[in-house]
Amino acid sequence: xxxxxxxxxxxxxxxxxxxxxxxxxxxxxxxxxxxxxxxxxxxxxxxxxxxxxxxxxxxxxxxxxxxxxxxxxxxxxxxxxxxxxxxxxxxxxxxxxxxxxxxxxxxxxxxxxxxxxxxxxxxxxxxxxxxxxxxxxxxxxxxxxxxxxxxxxxxxxxxxxxxxxxxxxxxxxxxxxxxxxxxxxxxxxxxxxxxxxxxxxxxxxxxxxxxxxxxxxxxxxxxxxxxxxxxxxxxxxxxxxxxxxxxxxxxxxxxxxxxxxxxxxxxxxxxxxxxxxxxxxxxxxxxxxxxxxxxxxxxxxxxxxxxxxxxxxxxxxxxxxxxxxxxxxxxxxxxxxxxxxxxxxxxxxxxxxxxxxxxxxxxxxxxxxxxxxxxxxxxx
Numbered sequence: 001x002x003x004x005x006x007x008x009x010x011x012x013x014x015x016x017x018x019x020x021x022x023x024x025x026x027x028x029x030x031x032x033x034x035x036x037x038x039x040x041x042x043x044x045x046x047x048x049x050x051x052x053x054x055x056x057x058x059x060x061x062x063x064x065x066x067x068x069x070x071x072x073x074x075x076x077x078x079x080x081x082x083x084x085x086x087x088x089x090x091x092x093x094x095x096x097x098x099x100x101x102x103x104x105x106x107x108x109x110x111x112x113x114x115x116x117x118x119x120x121x122x123x124x125x126x127x128x129x130x131x132x133x134x135x136x137x138x139x140x141x142x143x144x145x146x147x148x149x150x151x152x153x154x155x156x157x158x159x160x161x162x163x164x165x166x167x168x169x170x171x172x173x174x175x176x177x178x179x180x181x182x183x184x185x186x187x188x189x190x191x192x193x194x195x196x197x198x199x200x201x202x203x204x205x206x207x208x209x210x211x212x213x214x215x216x217x218x219x220x221x222x223x224x225x226x227x228x229x230x231x232x233x234x235x236x237x238x239x240x241x242x243x244x245x246x247x248x249x250x251x252x253x254x255x256x257x258x259x260x261x262x263x264x265x266x267x268x269x270x271x272x273x274x275x276x277x278x279x280x281x282x283x284x285x286x287x288x289x290x291x292x293x294x295x296x297x298x299x300x301x302x303x304x305x306x307x308x309x310x311x312x313x314x315x316x317x318x319x320x321x322x323x324x325x326x327x328x329x330x331x332x333x334x335x336x337x338x339x340x341x342x343x344x345x346x347x348x349x350x351x352x353x354x355x356x357x358x359x360x361x362x363x364x365x366x367x368x369x370x371x372x373x374x375x376x377x378x379x380x
Contacts, residue, residue: 050352073157116182120154130353135360261319268327289335294343
């Protein structure tokens with residue numbers, strides 16, 4: 001009898017302990033974490049003054065959508081994806097995990113796929129239509145009606161390694177005629193990835209855990225607390241909040257730039273055999289051009305973490321001539337905002353819808369004649 005009572009007490013004790021250690025923190029996290037994430041996003045948008053015409057409710061709705069978006073980026077930089085079939089007020093992810101509606105079977109139109117990271121995807125764009133690829137699509141359709149379509153295949157956090165893998169495994173099945181590459185930022189900040197051999201089991205496990213994580217908030221709370229603590233330590237030791245920037249030596253930055261050009265040089269050569277044109281664009285980032293900064297942009301550019309990236313942008317520029325031998329065009333548009341005097345940037349590289357429009361217009365001007373020739377050849 002005493003043994004039964006003892007076991008019963010142990011069970012009750014363990015249940016209470018579990019409740020205190022997991023269930024209560026989980027419930028607190030469920031309330032606090034979404035609020036923190038949304039508030040942080042709202043603060044950035046308001047301080048940046050890029051969407052002064054949006055109401056607080058609209059900004060809140062926008063931020064909640066982006067916070068709810070389910071994506072996966074492995075810590076080693078070897079894998080990046082957007083979970084398919086997500087639908088929000090401001091964002092739609094189709095059945096193959098890219099932004100926008102499902103892709104219709106290709107008919108006689110010229111199909112352009114634009115790839116890159118979250119700047120291509122359109123992080124904090126008000127709608128799918130205000131991203132760079134869709135603004136570019138409007139420009140081409142104004143000249144060529146429905147003979148041209150531009151597909152947004154940007155994935156947040158993706159580097160050239162991830163982009164080429166996605167291109168080879170999925171995007172080429174869409175039969176593109178043209179690939180637009182919009183790169184720069186992620187290839188300098190992401191970890192060096194050289195080995196293309198992946199641990200598929202490990203990636204599938206991370207996809208599963210990410211799926212499960214979307215229903216639980218405690219792991220996100222733990223991650224945020226550990227990130228905050230590590231940021232404070234790095235700031236104290238290095239004067240930089242992100243260890244990735246603190247650790248990267250000149251040699252590592254140079255290696256990243258070299259890998260970027262080697263990957264695209266090889267891929268351009270390969271795609272030319274399949275009659276797919278490739279146009280490379282070196283994206284604008286804060287500090288890489290001579291833009292007149294807003295108050296918030298001036299505040300951002302003083303961050304040492306951001307400075308380390310912009311100061312090494314020339315390493316990518318120096319690689320451009322190598323790419324010109326294999327790719328159809330090489331375009332450095334890092335100075336696209338030099339004559340723009342209004343707020344554009346949320347952070348180092350993400351831009352407002354106005355910024356997206358200016359970038360789309362520049363890309364349009366750069367490749368218009370090539371696209372026109374391709375359309376004429378298609379219609380012969």
